[in-house]
Amino acid sequence: MTTSHQTSGKALARQPTDVVFVHGFLDGASVWDDVMDRIGGDVRHVLALTLAGMGDRVHDTAPFTLERFVGDVERELARLERPVVLVGHSMGAQVAELVAARRPDRVAALVLLTPVPLAGTHLPEEAIGPFRALGGQPAAQRALRSQLSVALGSHALEKLGALGDRAAPAAVGAIADTWNNGHADGGKASRYIGPVLIIRGAKDPFVTEELVSSGVVPRFAKPVLVAVDNAGHWAQVEQPAAVAQVLLAFIASLAK
Numbered sequence: 001m002t003t004s005h006q007t008s009g010k011a012l013a014r015q016p017t018d019v020v021f022v023h024g025f026l027d028g029a030s031v032w033d034d035v036m037d038r039i040g041g042d043v044r045h046v047l048a049l050t051l052a053g054m055g056d057r058v059h060d061t062a063p064f065t066l067e068r069f070v071g072d073v074e075r076e077l078a079r080l081e082r083p084v085v086l087v088g089h090s091m092g093a094q095v096a097e098l099v100a101a102r103r104p105d106r107v108a109a110l111v112l113l114t115p116v117p118l119a120g121t122h123l124p125e126e127a128i129g130p131f132r133a134l135g136g137q138p139a140a141q142r143a144l145r146s147q148l149s150v151a152l153g154s155h156a157l158e159k160l161g162a163l164g165d166r167a168a169p170a171a172v173g174a175i176a177d178t179w180n181n182g183h184a185d186g187g188k189a190s191r192y193i194g195p196v197l198i199i200r201g202a203k204d205p206f207v208t209e210e211l212v213s214s215g216v217v218p219r220f221a222k223p224v225l226v227a228v229d230n231a232g233h234w235a236q237v238e239q240p241a242a243v244a245q246v247l248l249a250f251i252a253s254l255a256k
Contacts, residue, residue: 031236034237035236054175058166066183070095073096085111088111089115094118096112097112101191118183122181128176128177132172133172133173134172152237193221197224197226199228201232201233224253
């Protein structure tokens with residue numbers, strides 16, 4: 001399932017004008033709505049995807065693996081006319097990087113938002129267990145989202161929570177293991193050599209500055225790194241205007 005906004009505004013000259021968004025753990029395409037609304041006048045087409053087992057695809061069956069998610073995204077990119085700016089959030093950053101590495105002909109630039117390192121986080125059992133157990137636990141899910149954010153209003157928290165409520169417990173456990181275990185390619189330099197923007201929430205207690213600087217930044221040749229103030233793990237929901245501004249500035253730089 002995808003969420004798509006066709007735009008009629010100006011297109012920035014000589015740059016990729018399709019932007020594709022990939023969500024993270026327990027989210028769905030609508031997590032990008034506020035950012036998409038703010039960039040729609042400046043790019044030709046914006047598209048948000050939903051990965052298997054989440055959002056409007058909660059009835060999809062296993063496996064729920066990075067390979068499966070990469071296939072989801074690759075199929076959608078094949079439908080588009082030109083290379084895209086591919087944006088991935090959290091676990092979606094793992095997916096987006098793998099897609100970019102495998103299909104550099106379809107990805108003109110890569111944006112990683114509060115990215116879980118491709119190598120995974122390898123949390124011990126006592127730490128990953130609560131993530132695995134979020135399926136079918138609305139109160140626990142909302143509590144975790146609140147803990148990992150700093151500027152989620154009640155409406156935004158409920159919108160995010162409603163996305164996670166749909167996911168089946170078995171799928172939630174499998175997906176948590178997927179991002180925690182990561183991918184073998186995360187232990188070496190990224191195979192994607194195109195332009196890269198890394199955005200972190202300045203107050204994200206999960207994907208911290210130290211995690212980004214040690215597990216993400218060194219794997220790319222010359223990434224652009226930006227911290228969004230007063231934002232935690234869901235920076236695109238907490239500070240959508242700031243994220244949109246950073247994204248548009250990066251897109252504009254691609255034309256220079």
